[in-house]
Amino acid sequence: MSTEIPAHLEHLVTNPNFGSLATVRPDGTAQVNPMWFEFDGTNVLFTHTTKRAKFRNLQHNPSMAFSIFDPEDPESYIELRGVLDEVRPDPTGAFYVHLGKRYGNATQEAPPDSADRVILVMRISKVIGR
Amino acid sequence: MSTEIPAHLEHLVTNPNFGSLATVRPDGTAQVNPMWFEFDGTNVLFTHTTKRAKFRNLQHNPSMAFSIFDPEDPESYIELRGVLDEVRPDPTGAFYVHLGKRYGNATQEAPPDSADRVILVMRISKVIGR
Numbered sequence: 001m002s003t004e005i006p007a008h009l010e011h012l013v014t015n016p017n018f019g020s021l022a023t024v025r026p027d028g029t030a031q032v033n034p035m036w037f038e039f040d041g042t043n044v045l046f047t048h049t050t051k052r053a054k055f056r057n058l059q060h061n062p063s064m065a066f067s068i069f070d071p072e073d074p075e076s077y078i079e080l081r082g083v084l085d086e087v088r089p090d091p092t093g094a095f096y097v098h099l100g101k102r103y104g105n106a107t108q109e110a111p112p113d114s115a116d117r118v119i120l121v122m123r124i125s126k127v128i129g130r
Numbered sequence: 131m132s133t134e135i136p137a138h139l140e141h142l143v144t145n146p147n148f149g150s151l152a153t154v155r156p157d158g159t160a161q162v163n164p165m166w167f168e169f170d171g172t173n174v175l176f177t178h179t180t181k182r183a184k185f186r187n188l189q190h191n192p193s194m195a196f197s198i199f200d201p202e203d204p205e206s207y208i209e210l211r212g213v214l215d216e217v218r219p220d221p222t223g224a225f226y227v228h229l230g231k232r233y234g235n236a237t238q239e240a241p242p243d244s245a246d247r248v249i250l251v252m253r254i255s256k257v258i259g260r
Contacts (some may be wrong), residue, residue, distance in 0.1 A: 015236060018199060018204040019150075020150030020162055020164075020197050021162075022150075022152035022156060022160040022161065022162035022195065023160055023162050024154055024159070026156070028191060028193065029153060029191075029193035029195070029211065030149055030152040030153055030154050030160060030193045030194060030211075031152065031196035031209075031211070032152035032162055032195040032196070032197040032209060033197050033209050033258075034150075034197060034199045034204060034207050039162070040196075051260050061158060061159075063158065063159035063160045064160060065152065065159070065160035065161050065162040066162070067162040067164060069148060069164045071201040074148040074164060077163060079161075079162060079163050080158075081159065081161070081202050106219050128163075129222050
């Protein structure tokens with residue numbers, strides 16, 4: 001299975017688009033919500049906290065599916081499937097600040113829940129898109 | 131659990147936004163991609179076919195989670211959780227055409243796969259948003 005991002009869809013992962021991250025809850029039901037992200041060329045990185053439902057879902061089932069479309073051309077989209085590969089502590093919220101700036105807030109400050117902040121590192125196992 | 135759409139988020143379900151529909155695959159992993167939809171005041175309706183992975187996922191696990199954000203203000207979003215309540219045949223693709231027009235294509239024609247077209251009716255069991 002390809003884990004390469006096709007060239008014509010690369011803008012979807014490099015631009016500061018909002019994507020929708022789906023996980024599976026412990027009861028086996030689906031969960032999805034919009035997320036900031038950054039693609040580092042290999043993995044997809046998200047800011048999150050250890051206190052939220054999505055984090056608990058991922059401890060139970062590491063599966064992640066992430067869908068991004070171009071708001072200017074929503075028929076063009078990419079779905080990345082993979083798993084939570086690593087949880088990196090971010091106790092100063094530095095990565096949150098980095099993402100906030102990436103998404104256009106030049107004066108982004110660290111969030112009140114910085115102490116609980118982590119970086120979710122998603123390893124891509126399959127790329128689907130058009 | 132509330133199944134009411136909060137007034138300040140109603141535009142998310144009434145406007146022709148693209149949402150992201152998450153399901154769970156038979157192997158327990160998450161799947162998500164952008165979808166056209168229509169909210170009928172109670173349920174969320176999607177056009178789909180009986181030949182696709184998402185349809186097979188839903189036969190196995192009826193859980194659906196649907197996330198919509200406003201492209202003009204992506205921090206405002208709604209997540210609808212629920213289940214596949216009904217599959218309505220749409221063998222002429224009429225609902226596909228209806229949605230195509232809702233999403234701005236005034237001359238939308240029926241798709242080549244009309245014979246396999248169905249309407250997925252999602253019953254909402256929980257509403258989350260901000």
